[in-house]
Amino acid sequence: xxxxxxxxxxxxxxxxxxxxxxxxxxxxxxxxxxxxxxxxxxxxxxxxxxxxxxxxxxxxxxxxxxxxxxxxxxxxxxxxxxxxxxxxxxxxxxxxxxxxxxxxxxxxxxxxxxxxxxxxxxxxxxxxxxxxxxx
Amino acid sequence: xxxxxxxxxxxxxxxxxxxxxxxxxxxxxxxxxxxxxxxxxxxxxxxxxxxxxxxxxxxxxxxxxxxxxxxxxxxxxxxxxxxxxxxxxxxxxxxxxxxxxxxxxxxxxxxxxxxxxxxxxxxxxxxxxxxxxxx
DNA sequence: GATAGTAGGTACCTACAGGAAAGTAATGGA
DNA sequence: TCCATTACTTTCCTGTAGGTACCTACTATC
Numbered sequence: 001x002x003x004x005x006x007x008x009x010x011x012x013x014x015x016x017x018x019x020x021x022x023x024x025x026x027x028x029x030x031x032x033x034x035x036x037x038x039x040x041x042x043x044x045x046x047x048x049x050x051x052x053x054x055x056x057x058x059x060x061x062x063x064x065x066x067x068x069x070x071x072x073x074x075x076x077x078x079x080x081x082x083x084x085x086x087x088x089x090x091x092x093x094x095x096x097x098x099x100x101x102x103x104x105x106x107x108x109x110x111x112x113x114x115x116x117x118x119x120x121x122x123x124x125x126x127x128x129x130x131x132x133x134x135x
Numbered sequence: 136x137x138x139x140x141x142x143x144x145x146x147x148x149x150x151x152x153x154x155x156x157x158x159x160x161x162x163x164x165x166x167x168x169x170x171x172x173x174x175x176x177x178x179x180x181x182x183x184x185x186x187x188x189x190x191x192x193x194x195x196x197x198x199x200x201x202x203x204x205x206x207x208x209x210x211x212x213x214x215x216x217x218x219x220x221x222x223x224x225x226x227x228x229x230x231x232x233x234x235x236x237x238x239x240x241x242x243x244x245x246x247x248x249x250x251x252x253x254x255x256x257x258x259x260x261x262x263x264x265x266x267x268x269x270x
Numbered sequence: 271g272a273t274a275g276t277a278g279g280t281a282c283c284t285a286c287a288g289g290a291a292a293g294t295a296a297t298g299g300a
Numbered sequence: 301t302c303c304a305t306t307a308c309t310t311t312c313c314t315g316t317a318g319g320t321a322c323c324t325a326c327t328a329t330c
Contacts, residue, residue, distance in 0.1 A: 031288090
């Protein structure tokens, strides 16, 4: 339950946020927001259907919700063109662009994914655990 | 800024992982893992109850699950001491320590949280949206 | 023999995130 | 009149994450 739907008016601090980076993670890396932000950051402006097609597994309902939230948080800018078939464009905002070093750090760390895979296989292969599993 | 680390087009890529940083986010920033990793990273070794008390809102069941996953992924090291009241210690691994620049980038970006708050309030105050909400 | 303290395990249950599918408003074209 | 198109919205429904509560084994201490 990392998401507080109530805006927590004022000074209250959610208890699981004893760590100062949790709110940032909430805003930037909550479900589905990563591929959306990445697409807008990496490939520029997108229409709704373009995002839908790029992130193939997302449903329109969820995509709408996430885009609203990102717009509300000021990370994404929505532009509505009142044309014959309506056209809407989403692009990353200035604030969103400031996430670039963060994304870069993520991409840098991804070199370790192979290591994680190896550790996982090793862990799964032994699966003996001292100090539990007594039955 | 165009970090194109995308591998060869032809090998199957999990669909929501059109963006290469999604797997990293999955491992490092999935639910509850952030405060756990942060605590171990920032304050060193912890016993189970110490973690429980630090992250006040987590339940023991979930804490166990997350710690298992982090251990399996090689980010956390578990040490069991078979003493009279059993004692277990969790600490961050070498691989986990390599997340430091990532955490630093997160912490850096947190200066923008106030900006996000302001944008949110502005968005909520108007809440008029051109191109939708016609009823 | 009751209790406390540790590190969980297990069974059960509920809330909510999110999927599927259909509807909608606007308008030009056939 | 019907269709197509876009960008959603709405309704309904299900899976599962995660919460509550209780249980375990072991020993020291009272």
